[in-house]
Amino acid sequence: MEVFGDLLNGFATALRPEYLLFAAIGVTLGTLVGVLPGIGPALTVALLLPLTYNDFLDATGAFIMFAGIYYGGMYGGSTTSILLNTPGEAASVVTTIEGFKMAKKGRGGAALATAAIGSFVAGTMSTIAITFVAPAVAQLARVFQPADYFALMVLAFVSVTALVGRSLLRGLLSLSIGLFIGLIGIDLISGQARMTFGVTELRDGLDIVVVAVGLFAVGEALYVASRLRHDDEEIVPVRGKIWMTAEEWARSWKAWIRGALIGFPMGALPAGGADIPTFISYNVEKRLSKHPEDFGHGAIEGVAGPEAANNAAFSGVLVPLLTLGLPTSATAAILLVAFQIYNLRPGPQLFTTSGDLVWALIASLYIGNVMLLALNLPLIRVWIKILSIPRAVLYTGILVFATLGVYSIANSLVDVLIMYVIGVVGFFMRRYDFPVGPVVLGVILGPLMEAQFRRAVQISQGDLSIFVSRPLTLAIFLIAALMLAGPYIPALIARLRGERPSRGRVVVGEGKED
């Protein structure tokens, strides 16, 4: 089997001391930002992007570290959800439902344990899956043409705006704002300056670091500042051991496996990142449980399933990212930028042109999972301590790092001021419940989508019917249309039956990614 040979080579690279160190830094940082409320892996990777602008980090080291941050964020997010009732990440929103109840009942230790072990089980299962699925998808993707890529990107946009968040309208508005920002600068094909309004600083476009850090860090800090005198937080102390009873093990393991089986394929489809599978896993566990009366009062399956699902979905998200160059979450989009900085083009060719890097990255996922299990079981009390950092100091510190990250790109005052302005926009977006993730996705994916569109029409010599005449393209568009309509279908059926629908649209996720 070719795959095993490639994977072994990957391990040979990833086990080198310097890469082990990068993996350890990545998972530790990831757990830290996962535990800290308000900041997450997308912001952290964006803040570290400037490190890739100079020779300090080679590509392999950078990606091993970034993947560790992403993975660690998923592990760490559960801690805040369980002990603080505040999800650290979007993908941990569901965990708060049963996890916080368990903590209140004195079973916080068991909730943390099932989250960590479930993440490990699911992370390992899905890393095995990625090992075999990704090369196969890369093979398949060789037949994809520009029109198909354009359709896939439309699908990715639709899935992040239509399925996630409370309002389709506000999701689409966020996306449009992102697409607009993505247009700023020189058009690569014609060399024309667009949306620069004669400002020289805008000719190179807005650096994604400026946009992401402004939206995620400054926007969040201003938002927290606005509510600091209003919100109180309560940390539930963890009594007893961080371990599970025999009954809790028995109730957890099936939920882990089901969570992984739900999470990986959903993440691998271009269908909106890690938070949707957690909601689905929760509902599946609720339906299958032998103790349905426990749900809402601290059912351990309601922690085990979603936590497994979000980790599995993370690995799933890597499949379209690596094989098609298609990010389906804000964090994945920023990882795509990192690939671009190193002049790597994720896509079907990546496995042949940069096989060493890809396999080292996949091998590092196995290693990272083991590291994270160690960080999150024996050392969990260290992370709990971090929750008691005073909010005032924490958010001022985040602002220091945000300013540093943007300033260090080019020592430019203008960059920092633009970042603050975007931060003010981010503040108002939070205030009026606009999702922030689609902006980042729009900025990064917009220019790529435009390039594919223009390439496709160039090939067809101006004939727009190319987007409906290819069966593959058409099929992808139809899936996108179905996703757009899907959340309204239950209400529509209810209306056809003559009942009054309880609400207009099914909401699957909060869409708060940071």
Add this chain to the structure above:
Amino acid sequence: MSVDRDPGTPPGSPLGLRIAGFALLGLAAVATYGTFQVSRAAGYSVVGPAVIPLVVSVMLSGLGLVFVVRTTAVPDRDLFEHARAEEAATHWPSVLLLGALLVAYAFALGPLGYIPATALFLPTGARLLGSRHLVRDVVLGLGLALVIYFAFTAVLGLRLPAGVLDPFL
């Protein structure tokens, strides 16, 4: 459900939402203006550089209009409730002062230097956000500034402004 309006809730849409609607329309106008500034004369290609900007402008205008309608004529009750809860919880002085402090920090970085600016910013910002441990915050700010400065300049080889400390660093 009673027909009478609760005297506690103000009628009509929250002001902030109406402002947001017009801000979105303003952005749509800017995008449209920008689209028509793109020169069409540039070299031959089937899809010119102005096509996608036009699509984005149309999206922004259309969606922005729907948003304005949803905040006026056909109100989105859930969003109104959310916005009112936000407005009730907002402490504006904190937001404005923090914003002003950030701008001052950005302007101070160059002339004052990274270390003094950051050492001042952290305790001031923390105090604005409600911290009452001045000594701890000052120590923390100075420590963080020093660690970042030397890590960046010595280890990573990036430049940060030395400012007034230039003769000593």
